[in-house]
Every structure is written in C-alpha cells, then in structure tokens.
Amino acid sequence: MKILIEKDYETMSLRAAEITAAEIKKRRRLVLGLATGSTPLGMYRKWIELVKSGQLSFAEVTTFNLDEYLGLPADHPQSYHSFMQEQLFRHIDVKPDHTHIPNGVTPDAVKQCKEYERLIHQAGGIDIQILGIGQNGHIGFNEPGEDFGALTHVVRLQESTRKANARFFSRLEDVPTHAITMGLKSIMNARQVLLLAAGSDKSDAVYKAMYGEVTEQLPASVLQLHPNCIFILDEAAVSNLPIDLTSGRWEMAK
Ligand SMILES: O=P(O)(O)OC[C@H]1O[C@](O)(CO)[C@@H](O)[C@@H]1O
Numbered sequence: 001m002k003i004l005i006e007k008d009y010e011t012m013s014l015r016a017a018e019i020t021a022a023e024i025k026k027r028r029r030l031v032l033g034l035a036t037g038s039t040p041l042g043m044y045r046k047w048i049e050l051v052k053s054g055q056l057s058f059a060e061v062t063t064f065n066l067d068e069y070l071g072l073p074a075d076h077p078q079s080y081h082s083f084m085q086e087q088l089f090r091h092i093d094v095k096p097d098h099t100h101i102p103n104g105v106t107p108d109a110v111k112q113c114k115e116y117e118r119l120i121h122q123a124g125g126i127d128i129q130i131l132g133i134g135q136n137g138h139i140g141f142n143e144p145g146e147d148f149g150a151l152t153h154v155v156r157l158q159e160s161t162r163k164a165n166a167r168f169f170s171r172l173e174d175v176p177t178h179a180i181t182m183g184l185k186s187i188m189n190a191r192q193v194l195l196l197a198a199g200s201d202k203s204d205a206v207y208k209a210m211y212g213e214v215t216e217q218l219p220a221s222v223l224q225l226h227p228n229c230i231f232i233l234d235e236a237a238v239s240n241l242p243i244d245l246t247s248g249r250w251e252m253a254k
Contacts, residue, residue, distance in 0.1 A: 001223065002230045003210065003252040005238055009198040012234040013042025016196050019230070020128060021047065021056050029060045031120075033129035033182070034088075035140070036065065036080045039196050040130055041087060048091040058094035062123050064116075065101040066131075066140035067181040070154060072104045078168050079104055102152070102180035109180060113152040117186065129190035133197050136160055137205040137218035141181035144217045150183030184222050193226050198234040206237050 006012040020043070024030050034040070050056035065080060074081035081101050089099055100119055106112040120126060131139050136158065138144065143158045155178065162175040169175050187193065197206050209220035210231060216222075223229045 001210065001226070004230060004232045005252075006232070006234055008234050008236075009042055012196065012198055012232055013040075014046055016040075016043040016130075016194060016232045017046030017050070019194065019232075020130070021050055023128060024056060024058070024061060027127070028057075029062075031062045031064070031123050031125065031127045033126040033187070033190055034063050034065045034084065035130045035132050035196075036067070036083050037132040039132035039198060043130070043196065044088045048088070051092045058092045061094055062098045063094060063100065064120055064123070064126060064182070065099075066187075067179050068102040068104040069176040070104050070109065070178040070180055071176045074101075074104070076104075078174075104176075104180065106180075109154050113154065113180060116152045116180075116182070120186070120189075126190035127192065129187055129193045131187070131193060131195040131220075133195060133202055133205050133209065133220050134161060135164065135201055135205055137209055137220045139184070139187060139195070139220045139223075141179040142184050142187075142219040144219060146184060146216060146219055148184045148188075148216055148222050151186050152180065152182050155179055155181050184219055188222060188226055191228060193223060193229040195220065195223060195229070195231045196233075197231070197237040200236045200239050202237045203240045206231065206233060207240050 004015060006015050065084060068080045072079040076082060084101060102116055103112055133139055136144055141155050143155060157177055157179055166172040166175050208218045209223060212218055212221055214221045214224050
C-alpha cells in the first residue's frame with residue numbers, strides 16, 4: 001500500500017486527478033470504477049476542467065459505479081444516477097452507453113447484480129477503482145461485517161450510514177434502507193485502487209484501514225491485501241498518525 005498525504009482537500013483532489021488523468025491520457029481505453037459521496041467531487045471538478053480545456057478526454061473510457069440505492073429510480077434527485085450525471089457525466093465527453101450504474105428499481109435485484117459483474121468482466125475488468133470511505137470503514141456500501149468474498153449484491157444499510165447520508169434527503173425516513181453495491185471482492189478485483197479521504201472525521205477509519213487488523217468489521221482494511229492500492233489523504237485525515245507533517249508533501253510505503 002502506498003500512502004500519499006496532501007495538505008488539504010483541494011491538493012488531495014488535485015493529486016488524485018493528476019494520477020488518474022495521467023493513466024487516462026496514456027491508455028485512453030481505461031475502465032474506471034467510480035464512487036459517489038462528497039469526497040471525489042474535487043477530483044471530478046479537476047477532470048471537468050481538464051476536459052473543458054482540451055487536455056483530457058473520456059471518449060474511450062468506460063465507467064462502473066460502485067453502488068445505487070435500492071428503490072430510487074434513475075431520475076430521482078438523490079439517486080446515484082442523478083448524482084453522477086450532475087457532478088460529472090454531463091460535463092465530460094464520456095459516451096453515455098459506456099457508463100454503468102446498478103439499477104435501483106430492478107424487478108430482480110439478484111439477477112441484476114450478476115449481470116453487473118458480467119458487464120465488468122466483459123469490459124476487461126476495472127483498471128482503476130476510486131473509493132471514498134465511511135466513518136465506520138465502509139467502502140461502496142459494504143458495511144462492517146460484509147463478506148470479503150462478496151461480488152455485487154444487495155445490502156441493508158446501517159443506521160449510521162443512513163444518518164450520514166440523510167443530509168441529502170428531506171428526512172431520515174426518505175433515505176432508502178437497502179442498496180446494490182459492488183462487493184469487496186469486486187473492489188479487490190480492480191487492478192489498482194485509489195482511496196480518497198479528507199477531514200478529521202475519517203481519521204479513525206483511515207488509520208484502522210491502514211494499520212489495523214484486516215477484518216470484515218472494518219471493510220476498508222481488506223485493501224491492505226491489495227497489490228496496488230494508494231491512499232490519497234489530506235492532513236486532517238491522518239491527524240492521529242504519529243508523524244510530523246510540517247515538511248509538506250508526504251509519501252509512505254507500508
Ligand atoms: O465521501 P463521503 O460523502 O464522506 O462519503 C463516504 C462514503 O459514504 C458513501 O457516500 C456511502 O454512504 C460512499 O459512497 C462514500 O465512499
């Protein structure tokens with residue numbers, strides 16, 4: 001695992017955008033695993049700037065999103081379909097049929113999960129998987145206790161996650177109770193994983209993910225076993241690490 005520490009959210013986002021944009025420019029036909037949540041938004045904004053200034057193209061990129069709420073149609077304002085359209089897809093030149101997000105209103109969720117994995121496989125697998133992290137160490141919607149061996153599947157959301165995401169809904173009762181998520185094995189199958197985290201409220205989860213026991217109780221800890229994983233963090237997200245951050249940019253190998 002490689003750990004990159006930047007001063008703040010802006011510089012963390014820029015670093016993540018630089019790393020991913022370099023790969024997209026080099027290989028063009030890249031398969032990206034994308035995340036929602038507030039953390040990757042800064043990186044998405046940098047990608048949009050690069051596309052608008054003609055320095056980056058997603059024309060040959062294929063994307064697979066990690067998750068979607070069960071029960072929300074694509075056009076629901078809080079669906080992850082809407083989120084991705086609004087925050088990224090409509091601003092860049094990605095081909096709409098190259099973008100994939102689980103369908104939240106499928107009549108047969110189990111069948112759809114299998115189909116999602118088949119599509120990822122058919123695309124050649126995910127080259128770079130972007131992740132945020134929840135305060136309880138969840139990645140995607142894989143909550144504590146999820147099986148490390150799971151592929152895309154239906155999950156019940158923990159109350160803490162529903163509460164954390166209630167800020168996007170009018171009331172807590174409106175936050176769906178279930179979601180479809182790529183599983184921890186789907187994430188581990190990616191050739192490279194970039195986990196982004198900013199802010200002191202993530203520092204406990206980040207620390208445990210990097211240095212704690214590898215346990216299903218802290219889903220992100222499975223990334224310690226990934227052969228090509230980079231944590232891109234801001235200083236606040238590592239405020240509990242025993243290191244002196246005064247000397248600027250940090251890189252560590254673990
Ligand atoms: O980036 P945020 O908004 O802190 O969210 C952290 C994580 O929580 C989720 O939004 C799910 O609750 C994930 O998609 C995300 O990685």
